[in-house]
Amino acid sequence: MMKVLFISDGVDVEQGAFEFIKEINRRSPVFLYGIFLPKRSLGYWLLRAGSFFLLPPYNFQTEEKLIAAACRFSDLCREHHINHSSYSGRGEAPLLKLRRESRYADYLVVSYTIFQQKNKKLRKPRQYLSRILHHCECPVIVVPDQFVFPSKNIIAFDASASSVYALKQFFYLLPDLGANSTILVNVGANNNKNGGLNKTNLESLTINHYHSLDPTCLRLNTANELSEWVVSQQAAILVAGACGRSRASQLIKRSFLSGILKDKRMPLFVAHR
Structure with missing residues (x-):
């Protein structure tokens, strides 16, 4: 329990x-x-x-x-x-x-x-x-006060340790939601600082957790474009990682996450290390 x-x-x-x-x-x-x-x-x-x-x-x-x-x-x-x-x-x-x-x-x-x-x-x-x-x-x-219980997961992924941690914690803590249709959204996974996007490693992890995962890692060009796309999704929950408690998360500083918080229609799951 x-x-x-x-x-x-x-x-x-x-x-x-x-x-x-x-x-x-x-x-x-x-x-x-x-x-x-x-x-x-x-x-x-x-x-x-x-x-x-x-x-x-x-x-x-x-x-x-x-x-x-x-x-x-x-x-x-x-x-x-x-x-x-x-x-x-x-x-x-x-x-x-x-x-x-x-x-x-x-x-x-x-x-x-x-x-x-x-x-x-x-x-x-x-x-x-x-x-x-x-x-x-x-x-x-x-x-939010008004929402539809999630039937879709949107995972903000940048190939960092924190985003992988969030991906795993979401499934471990909410396995019923982990069974929902899941979309990975690229929010900087090609950044060399995070080691780049290793699709083989990512697929080997997610295939055992997210059985309804779209294998395509959606990539949008700007924060505004990403924010607009995410808030247009119905009955979804956004999953994001954070970079620790000692300082504000890089993801939380991103304007796309600010837009989602401002929109107030989608539940948000944040895991931090």
Whole structure:
């Protein structure tokens, strides 16, 4: 049974992210651990470099909202037969909590709505995602409020160790989705820095994991062209690798991924080492 983390704004249970988890649980049961934090603090604590930063004391209204959200979460989990537990953001530094729980979790599911909060320093969705990746020690799945559950996988591949790692982690963690139709998209695999695209090695790996893989590695010429093509795909999930938590991922800096985050219609799976 997979352990799945779920971050919420402490006001409500984001329906898109929970719907994704509900369908995953229907296919193969998971243990879901919900982390609830006040809405105003999500961007606030992501900006804190120190892992020992504690959230300020909650007022009575915030306390009530957190309790209501956690109760709603428990009710939904029981209704859909999901094993679960939760944490309401008190008594422990949020960054330490996220890091500790993610170290012992299989993956984290978070809603796109977190990336829409206004913050002077985190102006773009990819900046929020980079911060979450920086403090998280497991793969991250970002889910929009409105989406069609994936029946197609799009793997952003640049022949780097991180993109191969993401390709493998996606199949290991979500094998039911790995059985879907899969397309590899070349996002710089011919770059000599990554050793170039070795089709023989790639096929020897993917043939045993992705049985419905299109053997053609789609190549588009510009970031905008790539972004437009990806967001035009229906009922798909994008899989991307990241280059570690110590700095923002090269893929996350790419404008095509920023466009996908801005579009808010496709789930995104990011694995980092």
